[in-house]
Amino acid sequence: MPTSRASVAVPTVVAIAALIALVAPAAFPAAARPNEVPAPPAAPPTLAQAAVRIRGESIATGGAWTKLAWLTDRIGPRLSGSPGADAAVAWALQELRRDGMTNVHGETLMVPHWVRGEETVAIVAPVARPVVAAAIGMSVPTPPEGITAEVIETDSFEALAALGDRVKGTIVLFNKVTPAHIDGAGYGANGGLRSRGPSEAARLGAVAVLVRSLGTLRARLPHTGSLRYLDGVPQIPAAAITEEDAERIHRFIAAGETVRVRIVLGCRTLPDVESANVVADLPGRERPSEIVLIGGHLDSWDLGDGAVDDGAGVVAALETLRLLKQLGLTPRRTIRAVLYMNEENGSRGGRAYAAAHKDELDRHVAAIESDSGAGRPLGFRVLAGPGAADAVRALAAHLAAAGSSAGAADVAEHAGVDIDPLRIGGVPLLGLRQDSTHYFDWHHTMADTLDKIDPRELAENVAAMAFMAYALAESPEPLPRLPAGASKTP
Ligand SMILES: [Zn+2]
Numbered sequence: 001m002p003t004s005r006a007s008v009a010v011p012t013v014v015a016i017a018a019l020i021a022l023v024a025p026a027a028f029p030a031a032a033r034p035n036e037v038p039a040p041p042a043a044p045p046t047l048a049q050a051a052v053r054i055r056g057e058s059i060a061t062g063g064a065w066t067k068l069a070w071l072t073d074r075i076g077p078r079l080s081g082s083p084g085a086d087a088a089v090a091w092a093l094q095e096l097r098r099d100g101m102t103n104v105h106g107e108t109l110m111v112p113h114w115v116r117g118e119e120t121v122a123i124v125a126p127v128a129r130p131v132v133a134a135a136i137g138m139s140v141p142t143p144p145e146g147i148t149a150e151v152i153e154t155d156s157f158e159a160l161a162a163l164g165d166r167v168k169g170t171i172v173l174f175n176k177v178t179p180a181h182i183d184g185a186g187y188g189a190n191g192g193l194r195s196r197g198p199s200e201a202a203r204l205g206a207v208a209v210l211v212r213s214l215g216t217l218r219a220r221l222p223h224t225g226s227l228r229y230l231d232g233v234p235q236i237p238a239a240a241i242t243e244e245d246a247e248r249i250h251r252f253i254a255a256g257e258t259v260r261v262r263i264v265l266g267c268r269t270l271p272d273v274e275s276a277n278v279v280a281d282l283p284g285r286e287r288p289s290e291i292v293l294i295g296g297h298l299d300s301w302d303l304g305d306g307a308v309d310d311g312a313g314v315v316a317a318l319e320t321l322r323l324l325k326q327l328g329l330t331p332r333r334t335i336r337a338v339l340y341m342n343e344e345n346g347s348r349g350g351r352a353y354a355a356a357h358k359d360e361l362d363r364h365v366a367a368i369e370s371d372s373g374a375g376r377p378l379g380f381r382v383l384a385g386p387g388a389a390d391a392v393r394a395l396a397a398h399l400a401a402a403g404s405s406a407g408a409a410d411v412a413e414h415a416g417v418d419i420d421p422l423r424i425g426g427v428p429l430l431g432l433r434q435d436s437t438h439y440f441d442w443h444h445t446m447a448d449t450l451d452k453i454d455p456r457e458l459a460e461n462v463a464a465m466a467f468m469a470y471a472l473a474e475s476p477e478p479l480p481r482l483p484a485g486a487s488k489t490p
Pocket residue numbers: 297309310343371
């Protein structure tokens with residue numbers, strides 16, 4: 001019977017405790033002895049000490065690699081709306097709970113659901129040759145029998161406009177080389193050809209678009225990516241073709257021959273589906289309501305495993321929380337990881353987070369995103385108020401002193417697609433910069449797999465994100481903020 005059992009048990013426990021206290025007072029230090037001041041909590045380490053400990057632990061444990069291996073090999077492609085995306089959300093929630101994080105939850109949002117079907121592209125004149133191609137994300141399909149037409153070649157919207165009426169009824173090939181660059185500048189310059197090219201060509205009467213892949217490796221790999229149809233313009237099908245195939249078409253055209261291509265695309269957009277951003281906190285010790293955000297995007301393209309884009313950013317955020325907790329480095333403010341859904345073909349995750357938290361953006365003191373792979377970390381892009389880049393550079397100097405290559409910080413106009421909507425609240429934005437020389441060899445292709453990532457460089461990226469998150473959450477003075485309402489994200 002519960003009552004009688006309790007009445008026996010309680011006095012017994014009290015008696016035993018009193019006996020132990022009498023016989024062995026040393027077994028009950030501080031708390032059991034009256035009139036003694038409890039020892040003050042240990043002082044937090046200096047930033048220099050924290051940088052050494054964080055980097056050492058990241059390299060020694062390699063936890064990010066283990067997480068990334070699961071995400072890429074066991075889950076794999078995770079385009080919005082796909083079973084892989086759902087599995088990635090479930091996996092991330094489970095990892096965060098297992099690592100002992102707080103406030104672990106999904107924040108639901110509706111995402112586009114585009115699916116790739118058949119994609120067959122071939123030159124039919126002056127010779128018959130297959131073309132290695134991948135539909136551009138969000139493209140409409142061709143009719144089942146495909147579209148066969150003459151190809152007209154251009155390398156810019158200005159040159160396209162100059163072709164005028166000649167564009168009518170043709171397939172426009174945007175044929176521009178994307179040069180490799182340490183900061184991915186080539187991709188930035190050419191990205192508009194893929195995203196806006198189909199509508200610009202359709203405006204002039206084109207029937208379909210081919211885009212030379214925005215890649216930097218000649219391995220006959222088509223690079224997918226997203227397009228955005230402009231309002232009031234017919235929606236025409238679009239595919240990326242390999243650099244090798246673009247050059248072959250160019251050689252025929254340059255020789256004065258008429259090139260005809262047949263394109264069959266079965267891709268289509270299904271109704272939007274529910275998905276989620278994944279959110280978790282490492283609560284701050286003094287000002288838990290103030291937040292430093294860290295993150296990457298959980299979705300990926302469907303062709304590869306999303307290792308460089310952006311599995312690396314996802315596991316850097318997950319491992320940042322785990323490392324800091326493991327090391328007992330609890331900063332003043334809360335560090336919150338957000339793994340955004342749908343960066344690749346809609347950017348809805350970043351916008352959904354900013355909208356859902358709009359009333360507390362003034363308490364978001366900084367946001368860091370990693371979405372350029374896992375090459376050697378170089379430092380941080382800083383988009384914040386005056387003097388912020390200098391302040392970040394001063395913090396990053398501790399990283400450099402600890403042996404990291406991520407000691408730089410520079411003013412930038414863009415820090416990350418997913419965190420960009422936070423500009424509306426004036427949140428200081430940081431992008432983790434990597435050596436991206438080889439990032440565009442693989443990203444958005446079927447070759448975006450785990451083997452493209454060096455475990456040591458991944459660990460260095462984790463260390464850079466973890467230290468900067470810790471330092472920003474620990475610093476007495478937050479970074480200068482952007483003017484609120486400055487969002488440029490459409
Ligand atoms: Zn990405």
